Amino acid sequence: MSLTLAPADLNIIRKKDFLLHLFGEGISHSKAPLMHNYLFKKLGCDGYVYECLDSYGLDAFKELIAANKDSKSWSDLKYIGSAVTMPYKVAIIPHLDEIDENAKSVGAVNTIYVRFKDGRAVNIGTNTDxxxxxxxxxxxxxxxxxxxxxxxxxxxxxxxxxxxxxxxxxxxxxxxxxxxxxxxxxxxxxxxxxxxxxxxxxxxxxxxxxxxxxxxxxxxxxxxxxxxxxxxxxxxxxxxxxxxxxxxxxxxxxxxxxxxxxxxxxxxxxxxxxxxxxxxxxxEAMIYQGFAQQVLWTGYSLDEMPTKDVVDYVRETIEEPCLRHDMVGIKL
The missing domain is CATH 3.40.50.720 (NAD(P)-binding Rossmann-like Domain)
Structure with a gap:
């Protein structure tokens, strides 16, 4: 199973509609949708939408990954991946098909992505934190x-x-x-x-x-x-x-x-x-782990992404007024 997708497969998934979620509790303050939806548009993945799913339990997640049970190719894929935060970073693991060495060593998953193995969609967990x-x-x-x-x-x-x-x-x-x-x-x-x-x-x-x-x-x-x-x-x-x-x-x-x-x-x-x-x-950690997630979901490499544009956009959008003048030299 290759983590790198063929150009033909990339062309398919980038034109599809996918709803990606951040699973967690008490996540209404998250800035992740701000970053991801801006980057999706910049990359031309106009059918990709990222939103928070404030969820008490894993039922909604299990329902989403079940949507791929009959998928045989990228053309009929229904679910491309998710982000996971507390308190589900450990609880999510038994519901995945695989986790990589990174997630295994950390003991937690914050990102799920899909690849095909032996003709079926496989849900893989990693940790981009x-x-x-x-x-x-x-x-x-x-x-x-x-x-x-x-x-x-x-x-x-x-x-x-x-x-x-x-x-x-x-x-x-x-x-x-x-x-x-x-x-x-x-x-x-x-x-x-x-x-x-x-x-x-x-x-x-x-x-x-x-x-x-x-x-x-x-x-x-x-x-x-x-x-x-x-x-x-x-x-x-x-x-x-x-x-x-x-x-x-x-x-x-x-x-x-x-x-x-x-x-x-x-x-x-x-x-x-x-x-x-x-x-x-x-x-900054949120932004850069988000780039790593987008590599897995869209197939674009970091070099192909408008990273400076995205970083500037997120910083400017959430920057607190006191940071603009009073604390010159602090790195945000």
Whole structure:
């Protein structure tokens, strides 16, 4: 089974009508439809429409993929793929025909695409969040990203985005080991054990206290993967105090703040920026993982896409007024 489609097949699917969904809960704020529908039009895929499906359960998804059960070729395909977000990134896996090595190592799927195998449509799961994290660094802070190999990386938080960040820092950006700062040691242990069981070979080190943080080599790249809430519990306060050691380290690198709703300028964004770090807004990861999804759904390569046009459009559409004047130099 080839992931690359023949030119004749590409001509067929690009002229068809497809409704693509983002499956998840509480997703009305998502900026993904803004980006995808703009890019579909730019690529000439006028029959492609992307929308959010705020769904409590997987029944709607199972109904959609069942539409392809009688499809024998691209001409009669009814469903081309979907995006998946929380809380279904893991729950969706048993309903797919295959997942790739990327999704297996991360243990979560955020993208589904269709290919034909032995005369039938096959639903394949992958994880483009990893690509989005990588490219958010590569295209916004290229000098910093280029010097990450062999240096530690760090992820703050043990929730949904953590594993994708760990994978991207190690496998794509070449970090020597990944520090994990999180409020609960049990969550860190679970991440270590499950990612190792799924084939991830990188070293994940729990940094549990400020004292421990002062003893390790400085991280070069950091991914912030927590909501924009002030710490309340003792565990949350300890995790933040531990992170503060890295915020104030002598040698600064680059930080990706994954949280961008309701504001891109989060508490942590401001703290890192004021300390002298290069800070990249989370909307960048959303944009670049979206490009990776479109490669799978439309067959256009990244080089064939009007990436600068799309990036500028999304930035300008959602940019907050304070970013235009007050925070010159911050990378969005």
């Amino acid at each position: 990893t690509v989005g994290i990588r490219d958010a660094f590569v295209f916004n802070v290229p000098e910093v990203a280029a010097t990450a190999k062999g240096k530690p990386g760090l992820v703050y938080g043990g929730g949904g985005a953590c594993r994708s960040a760990v994978y991207a820092l190690k496998e794509y950006l070449g970090c020597s080991k990944i520090y994990l700062v999180n409020r609960f040691a049990s969550e860190v242990e679970k991440i270590q054990e499950e990612m190792a069981a799924n084939g991830f070979t990188g070293e994940i080190v729990h940094i549990a206290t400020p004292e421990q943080a002062k003893e390790v080599a400085n991280p070069h790249l950091i991914v912030l993967a927590v909501p924009d809430f002030a710490p309340v519990t003792d565990e949350e306060k300890l995790a933040r105090e531990t992170l503060d050691v890295f915020i104030n380290q002598e040698n600064k690198g680059a930080v990706l703040e994954m949280c961008y709703h309701p504001t891109q300028i989060t508490r942590l964004y401001s703290a890192f920026h004021e300390a002298g770090w290069d800070v990249v807004g989370g909307i």
